[in-house]
Amino acid sequence: MDKILVHGGPRLSGSVRISGSKNSALPILAATLLTREQCVIHHVPDLSDVHYMLQILTHLGAEVERASGTVTVQAGKITTNAPYDIVRKMRASVCVLGPLLSRAKEATVSLPGGCVIGDRPIDLHLKGFESLGASYRVEAGNVKVFASRLNGAVCNLRGKFGSTVLGTDNVMMAAVLAEGTTVIEGAAAEPEVVDLANFLNAMGAKVEGAGTRRIIVEGVAELHGAEHAVIPDRIEAGTFLVAAAISGDQVTLQRVAPSHLQSVIDALRKAGFLIHTTETSLTLHGNGASKSLELATEPYPGFPTDMQAQMCALFSRTDGISVITENVFPQRFMHVSELKRMGAAIQLEGATAVIQGVERLSGAPVMASDLRASAALVLAGLQADGVTEVNRVYHIDRGYEQIDEKLNALGAQIERVKA
Ligand code: UD1
DSSP states (O other): OOEEEEEOOOOEEEEEEOOBOHHHHHHHHHHGGGOSSEEEEESOOOOHHHHHHHHHHHHTTOEEEEETTEEEEEOSSOOOEEOHHHHTTOGGGGGGHHHHHHHHSEEEEEOOOOOOOSOOOOHHHHHHHHHTTOEEEEETTEEEEEOSOOBOOEEEOOBTTBOOHHHHHHHHHHHTTSBSEEEEETOOOOHHHHHHHHHHHHTTOEEEOBTBSEEEEEOOSOOOOOEEEOOBOHHHHHHHHHHHHHHEEEEEEESOOGGGGHHHHHHHHHTTOEEEEOSSEEEEEOOSOOOOOEEEBOSTTSBOGGGHHHHHHHHHTSSSEEEEEOSSSTTOOHHHHHHHHTTOEEEEETTEEEEEOOSOEEOOEEEOOSHHHHHHHHHHHHTEESEEEEEOTHHHHHHOTTHHHHHHHTTOEEEEEOO
16 A cells, blocks of 8 residues: 655745546536436546546446546446445445436445545435435445436435535436426535536536525436536645645645635634635745634535644644534544644544644654545644654545645655555
């Protein structure tokens, strides 16, 4: 297994180009199953999660071509069974359920794996499908969803921890070819949901209200091929902003959508960093001293759970006591024990991390446990004395395109040791 060695200390400066969004690209690629015609998707990041999705599409019968960041998919004839071998590697595989149910009226998908961030049910996805008239069965580790026809309906997808992103995507995709009008209340408002809705509309769907808590889908008889460019990855951008906050002089992010990052920008500004934005770029001026903060993760437009671990890394060396409460995935704190091994002083109280800033972190061998946790360990390594050895970096490769090379281009000293 590859590992990454982060040499702590160097200051970062310069500019970095942000890749297309993983969390947009995955459901958009799944949505290409909704038509027999060819779809062309640009700015698709080169990540292992994307490769898994392309493998699933190929397994389901689609013809898939990839040339640099452009993926062409033609799902002329499809089958409806996504196998355990591929699905177990990535939770987002579950988002083929909606399009398969919509087009073929049935889908069997192995129950998803992916990041180990607590219990991750799909009850809200299934509730949405049921309200459209579908039934489901769970057997032998698979979930089978089927319907003789799908009818528009009103459903509420709000759960105990707020809205569900992939659940909203799935029900939206199931509804586009249903008979009549579907109203999704309690919908997720994340920019990735809006990106998917824009792609569906480019295919001929009639989706309104994406980006709000109520999405209205008027079913159409069929969809056609379309071309689409995926939005920039706001979590990759946020991670580079935190890297700049931790050890940057002046770092500019290019091809970003600053409006998608408002809560992260606000938090970093409150922590004392100067950030300039244009329509497509962000520049952070590191001034060496950040202030402690209280933060809580929330569904969009609140502070993203996918940025919580990186903020823990930043606050580990920020003077004073910072407090981060995790409201979306209350058990998402696997990075804490590893940060503590590097000298961080973090106490967990339920879903809240209380972080007492320390003067120094020291490099240590650490274990990546999920995607964003592993990014946090790299960020901690940038500011640690000595070398931080991040093991199990396949987690990072699931969601960051060449993070080592991009950070090195800014002046970091990161080596990848091939297994
Ligand atoms: C997506 C993102 C992930 C991000 C998360 C929250 C992708 C590929 N992944 O994951 O990076 O961290 O949104 O912003 O887009 N829940 C239920 N029942 C369900 C579904 C979800 O109780 O049927 C709960 C989850 O356990 C969690 C909360 O709802 O506590 C939010 O999860 P959800 O928005 O569904 O996360 P994903 O869409 O899987």
